[in-house]
Amino acid sequence: MSNKDILHIKFEYDELIKSKRDLLSTEISLLKIVKAIKNYQFFREDELKTKITLLRKAKLVKSDLKKLEMTFPKVKETDHFIEDKPTPIGEPSIKKKKAERKAPSDYNLESQLADIQNKLSSLSA
16 A cells, blocks of 8 residues: 555544444444344254154153053944034034934834734724
8 A cells, every 4th residue: 555545534532432432332232132142042942942842742642642542442422422512613513413212112112003003904994
């Protein structure tokens, strides 16, 4: 560099002190930002580790539940055991009509009644 390229700027003492304070406050702000970023990274890693362990435990619980379901006997659902389950809001509720069950004595009565009607129709004919 030659002497022609060099520029000299003269600062007053007050301006020098002010610019140094500004520079130092900028450095402090940058250091605080770096500290906040490191804290974020630390907590983010901690969060991810916690999520991974939670996911593993959830998978274990799911597999344990499947094992339990396999060990218990299967129960056949009949209309007698089915209850109306609440449906989520916005979905139409579908109600199943339960078949009327007749008592065994009703079957005997109906068969006897049918026999009597057959006999009556054969007598009247």
